[in-house]
Amino acid sequence: MNVPxxxxxxxxxxxxxxxxxxxxxxxxxxxxxxxxxxxYVDLPEAGSRFETGEAFGSVESVKAVSEVYSPVTGRILEVxxxxxxxxxxxxxxxYVKGWMVRVKLEDSTELHNLMSADDYKRYLEEExxx
Amino acid sequence: MRYLSLTPEExxxxxxxxxxxxxxxxxxxxxxxxxxxxxxxxPAPMSESEVLDFFKAAGAKNVSTEDRACFLGAGAYxxxxxxxxxxxxxxxxxxxxxxxxxxxxxxxxxxxIFEYQTLICQLTGMDVxxxxxxxxxxxxxxxxLMSTRVTGRKRVLVSxxxxxEYRRVLGTYISNLDIQAQEIRCGDDxxxxxxxxxxxxxxxxxxVILQSPNFFGVIEDIAAVAGVARPAGALTVVAVSEALxxxxxxxxxxxGADIVAGEGQSFGVPLxxxxxxxxxxxxxxxxxxxxxxxxxxxxxxxxxxxxxVLTLSTRxxxxxxxxxxxxxxxxxxxxxxxxxxxxxxxxxxxxxEVAEQNLRKAHYLKRLLGDRLVFSxxxxxxxxxxxxxxxxxxxxxxLGEGIIGGLPLGRFFGDRTDQMLVCVTEQTTxxxxxxxxxxxxxx
Numbered sequence: 226m227n228v229p230x231x232x233x234x235x236x237x238x239x240x241x242x243x244x245x246x247x248x249x250x251x252x253x254x255x256x257x258x259x260x261x262x263x264x265y266v267d268l269p270e271a272g273s274r275f276e277t278g279e280a281f282g283s284v285e286s287v288k289a290v291s292e293v294y295s296p297v298t299g300r301i302l303e304v305x306x307x308x309x310x311x312x313x314x315x316x317x318x319x320y321v322k323g324w325m326v327r328v329k330l331e332d333s334t335e336l337h338n339l340m341s342a343d344d345y346k347r348y349l350e351e352e353x354x355x
Numbered sequence: 356m357r358y359l360s361l362t363p364e365e366x367x368x369x370x371x372x373x374x375x376x377x378x379x380x381x382x383x384x385x386x387x388x389x390x391x392x393x394x395x396x397x398p399a400p401m402s403e404s405e406v407l408d409f410f411k412a413a414g415a416k417n418v419s420t421e422d423r424a425c426f427l428g429a430g431a432y433x434x435x436x437x438x439x440x441x442x443x444x445x446x447x448x449x450x451x452x453x454x455x456x457x458x459x460x461x462x463x464x465x466x467x468i469f470e471y472q473t474l475i476c477q478l479t480g481m482d483v484x485x486x487x488x489x490x491x492x493x494x495x496x497x498x499x500l501m502s503t504r505v506t507g508r509k510r511v512l513v514s515x516x517x518x519x520e521y522r523r524v525l526g527t528y529i530s531n532l533d534i535q536a537q538e539i540r541c542g543d544d545x546x547x548x549x550x551x552x553x554x555x556x557x558x559x560x561x562x563v564i565l566q567s568p569n570f571f572g573v574i575e576d577i578a579a580v581a582g583v584a585r586p587a588g589a590l591t592v593v594a595v596s597e598a599l600x601x602x603x604x605x606x607x608x609x610x611g612a613d614i615v616a617g618e619g620q621s622f623g624v625p626l627x628x629x630x631x632x633x634x635x636x637x638x639x640x641x642x643x644x645x646x647x648x649x650x651x652x653x654x655x656x657x658x659x660x661x662x663x664v665l666t667l668s669t670r671x672x673x674x675x676x677x678x679x680x681x682x683x684x685x686x687x688x689x690x691x692x693x694x695x696x697x698x699x700x701x702x703x704x705x706x707x708e709v710a711e712q713n714l715r716k717a718h719y720l721k722r723l724l725g726d727r728l729v730f731s732x733x734x735x736x737x738x739x740x741x742x743x744x745x746x747x748x749x750x751x752x753x754l755g756e757g758i759i760g761g762l763p764l765g766r767f768f769g770d771r772t773d774q775m776l777v778c779v780t781e782q783t784t785x786x787x788x789x790x791x792x793x794x795x796x797x798x
Contacts, residue, residue, distance in 0.1 A: 265644070265669075267644070270507075285669050289674070290674060290675060292678075
């Protein structure tokens with residue numbers, strides 16, 4: 226299971242990478258594997274604001290559709306519009322090319338509530354028996 | 356499915372499994388005060404032949420379009436129904452109102468729905484049509500909700516000439532949602548007032564909802580409406596209550612409509628006292644994921660053979676729960692099949708011919724009543740006239756002559772109590788129209 230260091234993780238299997246007060250959000254390698262072939266990604270409009278835990282979009286695969294929840298509170302700066310034509314990017318490269326939104330953090334202390342890479346690995350092993 | 360009634364032995368077994376002595380005990384939790392405590396006040400049982408006699412006598416009281424001239428339209432149209440329709444829909448393979456879930460056992464039905472969707476796309480000029488909704492009013496209401504999802508806006512502008520019943524249903528749909536509807540009046544020509552529309556449009560308007568031909572029979576300038584709606588970021592929703600007009604008029608999609616919703620009863624569905632009818636719904640490719648209702652798609656199986664399946668189901672309740680695009684997760688299967696047969700049997704040319712007959716005949720009567728016309732705008736097969744006497748009184752006199760008159764508009768519009776909406780279809784004969792005009796003018 227690919228769980229890069231330097232990212233923060235949620236229990237709903239989103240990741241966020243943070244530089245200064247800007248975060249980039251996507252879904253984890255585990256999440257894309259569980260979903261299967263992604264056929265559609267629904268993303269918010271730039272400028273919209275989401276609270277921690279609020280659904281900002283959804284990822285649809287051939288067998289299911291899942292909400293994607295914001296790991297932090299903030300305003301959307303940019304969305305990865307290339308996903309509308311190539312949603313399979315999320316399967317191929319969930320941590321780099323498959324990013325979903327760029328978000329302006331309102332409160333960087335919220336990151337303390339998220340999991341580190343080691344925490345997330347342990348979470349996957351313990352909670353999900355992997 | 357066969358109905359097999361229970362044997363007394365089976366009842367005993369079930370009661371024994373529940374630990375009960377008799378069926379009444381099942382209802383013991385219902386307080387005695389709310390129980391009827393006596394038998395229902397029903398007549399004594401009848402034999403089969405008595406039942407047939409009873410219903411024959413009751414049916415004979417009906418006045419039907421079979422034996423009367425009919426000038427009533429207003430959303431339900433008296434069109435000819437080719438015999439091939441009954442013959443095909445009566446096949447047991449087709450005889451279900453439900454949308455099939457299982458492609459393994461439902462290829463015939465799924466293909467018929469796919470063909471229906473294709474025909475509706477061609478007629479409306481849209482990219483995607485769903486497997487149908489309940490009727491024109493609910494389809495228009497669903498189109499309104501869809502426009503708010505697509506735009507993220509919460510205000511809609513509704514033409515005052517949208518069918519009053521459609522407006523009522525639309526009002527019910529949005530009554531508990533955070534959506535506001537504002538009415539836009541029509542001008543002297545019977546068309547949507549362009550100036551009022553322009554001033555009502557703003558950055559919070561999700562859609563302009565108009566009907567064409569509208570409730571007064573007047574053909575709207577859809578391109579002009581879409582032309583002002585689009586720059587304001589609002590969708591143009593076109594409702595069509597007389598689907599046969601699509602056989603002659605330019606498709607709404609070619610004129611800039613973003614969603615076309617409507618009533619498909621004209622395509623071979625009997626008048627049937629108001630239902631079941633057929634909700635038409637079509638939209639643009641880019642909005643398809645916000646579309647309500649079921650959708651059949653064409654695909655290939657593992658051996659590359661053509662097949663049909665329900666597709667984009669992730670919009671729907673059984674997957675998306677409360678985030679589904681609609682709580683409608685069925686369709687009017689049988690009525691959609693009727694429409695597909697009707698359109699296939701008539702073909703492009705036949706449909707145009709029937710539509711032309713409607714136009715020509717309606718304009719014959721329009722000429723006879725020329726000085727009584729209320730609106731100057733172009734019409735298809737319906738128009739409004741000012742009556743020389745109370746419309747209800749006129750209708751009584753017409754019925755006395757074997758003619759079902761038009762719709763008195765006072766029923767829906769308090770300021771139009773002297774007006775009547777008159778409809779002429781391909782079923783109306785010249786002598787019937789001459790009779791109508793004679794009774795009309797004699798008042």
